[in-house]
Amino acid sequence: MINILLADDHTMFVDGIDSILKTEPDMKVAGKVYNGPDVVSFVKENEVDLILLDVNLPDMNGIEVCKALKEFENNAKVLAISMFNEESFVTEILNNGAQGYILKNTGREELLKAIRIVVGGKSYFSDDVTQTIMKGLMKQRKASKQKEGFFPKISRREKEVLKLIVQEHTTQEIANKLFISLKTVESHRSSLLNKMNARNSAGLVRIAIENNLLD
Amino acid sequence: MINILLADDHTMFVDGIDSILKTEPDMKVAGKVYNGPDVVSFVKENEVDLILLDVNLPDMNGIEVCKALKEFENNAKVLAISMFNEESFVTEILNNGAQGYILKNTGREELLKAIRIVVGGKSYFSDDVTQTIMKGLMKQRKASKQKEGFFPKISRREKEVLKLIVQEHTTQEIANKLFISLKTVESHRSSLLNKMNARNSAGLVRIAIENNLLD
DNA sequence: TACACTTTAAGGGTTTTCCCCTAGAAAATT
DNA sequence: AATTTTCTAGGGGAAAACCCTTAAAGTGTA
Numbered sequence: 001m002i003n004i005l006l007a008d009d010h011t012m013f014v015d016g017i018d019s020i021l022k023t024e025p026d027m028k029v030a031g032k033v034y035n036g037p038d039v040v041s042f043v044k045e046n047e048v049d050l051i052l053l054d055v056n057l058p059d060m061n062g063i064e065v066c067k068a069l070k071e072f073e074n075n076a077k078v079l080a081i082s083m084f085n086e087e088s089f090v091t092e093i094l095n096n097g098a099q100g101y102i103l104k105n106t107g108r109e110e111l112l113k114a115i116r117i118v119v120g121g122k123s124y125f126s127d128d129v130t131q132t133i134m135k136g137l138m139k140q141r142k143a144s145k146q147k148e149g150f151f152p153k154i155s156r157r158e159k160e161v162l163k164l165i166v167q168e169h170t171t172q173e174i175a176n177k178l179f180i181s182l183k184t185v186e187s188h189r190s191s192l193l194n195k196m197n198a199r200n201s202a203g204l205v206r207i208a209i210e211n212n213l214l215d
Numbered sequence: 216m217i218n219i220l221l222a223d224d225h226t227m228f229v230d231g232i233d234s235i236l237k238t239e240p241d242m243k244v245a246g247k248v249y250n251g252p253d254v255v256s257f258v259k260e261n262e263v264d265l266i267l268l269d270v271n272l273p274d275m276n277g278i279e280v281c282k283a284l285k286e287f288e289n290n291a292k293v294l295a296i297s298m299f300n301e302e303s304f305v306t307e308i309l310n311n312g313a314q315g316y317i318l319k320n321t322g323r324e325e326l327l328k329a330i331r332i333v334v335g336g337k338s339y340f341s342d343d344v345t346q347t348i349m350k351g352l353m354k355q356r357k358a359s360k361q362k363e364g365f366f367p368k369i370s371r372r373e374k375e376v377l378k379l380i381v382q383e384h385t386t387q388e389i390a391n392k393l394f395i396s397l398k399t400v401e402s403h404r405s406s407l408l409n410k411m412n413a414r415n416s417a418g419l420v421r422i423a424i425e426n427n428l429l430d
Numbered sequence: 431t432a433c434a435c436t437t438t439a440a441g442g443g444t445t446t447t448c449c450c451c452t453a454g455a456a457a458a459t460t
Numbered sequence: 461a462a463t464t465t466t467c468t469a470g471g472g473g474a475a476a477a478c479c480c481t482t483a484a485a486g487t488g489t490a
């Protein structure tokens with residue numbers, strides 16, 4: 001008997017899978033959880049052979065769940081499920097111990113097949129996913145040469161200054177806000193210009209927005 | 216007997232709903248389709264009481280399907296389903312004839328309830344969706360008051376200057392590029408600051424990007 | 431404990447931006 | 461044809477940004 005834990009915040013989806021698995025005599029839905037932390041606590045207290053894990057869970061996403069699962073003794077395999085054939089998700093969750101990755105447009109038969117394969121100790125990926133992984137590997141080669149070394153990382157204080165620049169504050173205003181000297185802010189400004197490879201504040205703002213440097 | 220058409224490109228999801236509906240004696244899955252055009256042709260040739268329509272279908276999205284359905288005689292109601300509680304989707308598909316909108320995190324019981332309500336001629340929305348619609352209406356009020364008279368439109372030349380500012384060019388450089396005087400560019404700059412309600416170039420860049428003023 | 435990085439700060443200078451004003455020529459709109 | 465808007469351009473001045481150098485004190489990490 002295969003004990004399966006369903007982890008997905010889309011109730012309708014969970015109920016659907018539940019109905020599908022009910023028809024299989026050798027499978028049993030051991031539980032249903034709707035967020036990341038519950039996955040971890042459930043596995044700690046119950047026997048689980050396989051987790052059907054949604055990558056985009058609230059509170060704690062699939063990748064973090066995988067990391068947490070490696071922290072303690074358990075023999076639960078992870079079959080990741082996602083709406084999106086997103087390269088970053090795929091590679092990251094596989095690097096963190098997931099044995100398979102299927103998309104939500106996978107049919108009933110393929111789902112059951114994937115479950116049995118993963119429980120059997122092998123890996124399973126949807127065809128689309130396989131292609132994505134390949135593409136991802138190709139990109140990595142290029143990316144690591146160009147995009148890397150782009151930002152020698154921006155420090156905490158620099159980011160504060162950057163945010164205030166984007167909010168149209170002048171150097172003097174920033175100095176007042178942060179209770180530091182005008183000269184210090186100027187110093188941070190020029191570090192930012194250097195690190196971000198910008199010529200002026202206009203560039204700073206553009207690059208900051210384009211690269212999502214503002215939390 | 217309620218004849219239901221399932222329209223969603225996520226096979227696993229369709230199979231799941233199928234399993235759920237099988238348990239209801241008064242409901243029958245009349246068909247399953249995986250893209251927009253097939254919805255239309257299916258409804259033309261079969262008796263359908265309700266379409267469980269995914270908003271984000273390939274080839275032809277839910278909104279376009281709704282429009283197409285209004286073109287010919289049929290008494291199929293539409294219950295829209297989506298992963299996303301996206302304001303724009305919700306309001307647009309409702310304006311195009313959908314009677315209900317539920318999210319994929321809706322549970323089995325709520326789904327069945329929603330189906331019966333919509334088939335009965337009334338409307339049904341998930342609680343989350345209702346909230347979203349309200350928020351949307353609130354925003355519109357504010358947007359039309361604030362954002363409207365926000366830009367008294369930016370002229371062709373001003374936009375050129377704006378683009379070059381975003382690209383980190385100085386006033387002098389812009390003057391050279393456009394074969395006009397430094398003072399002229401300064402003039403455009405200050406018009407931009409005025410029109411866009413910015414304090415400096417940083418603001419110009421931010422507002423330009425945020426409002427997609429750069430084609 | 432060193433070593434590296436960050437934060438703080440200053441002097442002194444150049445360049446750029448921003449602001450006020452005015453104003454004719456060209457283009458678009460009515 | 462008349463009116464409005466846009467584009468052009470200037471003077472002059474204040475503020476802000478940018479550049480270069482130097483350097484002490486604090487923070488974090490191997």
